[in-house]
Amino acid sequence: MTCRIICIILLITMSYSAFARSLTSEERGALAGMVVRYEAAVLEKDYWAIGAAFPPRLLERYVAARGFADLEPDRWVGLYVQDTEAIDKNIGNKIETFTLGWDNAEFKETADGTPYVILPSVTVGKSNVFGRTRVSAQYLALLDEGKWYITVVAFGGLLGSVEGVYPSFEGIEFDPATQEQL
Template identity: 25%
Template sequence: MFKRFIAAIAVIATLSTPVFAAEFTDEQLEGLAARIESFDAAMKASDMSEVMDVVPPKVLDKIAANFNVTTEQLIEATQQQMDQVMKDVEIVSFAMDLEAAEYFETADGTPYALIPTETVMDLGEAGGKVKATSSTLGMFDEETWYLVRVEDAQQVAILKEVYPAFVDVEFPTGSMEPVTE
């Protein structure tokens, strides 16, 4: 009876723990590094088409469906919005710290990484410089790495809806603070 009780507790503990440390191959880690590098280049060039390419297709499709537009229309509208915002905002620096990333698996074995991310923006006269600190989800799906902002509650809700393996994963919150020089 006692052995069954201990076994039951072990099963419950396993099911209630959403993430486990994960082992990634060198090829997977190189793929993540390449994905981050291409994303960084796209951010610096304000190329929203390339930026959106790192978002999992299921997430893009869900967002497009929520707005009753095609994925292509969503990407185009996002590019227009970004162009408008970037008239008043300058990205001073953007970096994902892959060396400090943490690697996990969901309970069903879906591999992912949480990558510390820092963005410094100059909001101009409206707000000066601010530093946003967050984590970016590096998600390995069908042999491809995708990147997802996890400080945005709406984005996380959509992620969890289209990727149920992440339902029990708690993502770190981000922060924003003024940069004083």
């Protein structure tokens, strides 16, 4: 009897996976373009473009945590840019290479059917604090109201945990980042 129950559970699980929603060609194309733009923004230190790529609910929580809950949404990215530029100036961060692994992207779905993509990244850079390092981390691409957004999820997420503002990500675990001195 126990074997039969396990087989039924496995069959249901496999059936669910087989019918998981694939990205449309439009969604996949939009994400591919977003990945290219994001990589370029990181290499060029275009913090406005990077900030605009953050999922809006994470950015809203970041702004509130900084004590600016009443700040107008069109000024949220500006606050992120101001903070990031100040940090960058203090640590003297210079990025040599940055790639989001589109070829190794993992296309997944939350329990409620929300599609998302894990993008492995590798960053080589140098700072006054850490010296020259290579950091491997996961980035999360998610759809919010039909638009793709990207954020790093290693380190607990640059702007905090995803599941705190996107409940469908509850229980989904991401790999921790690794850093190696070069």
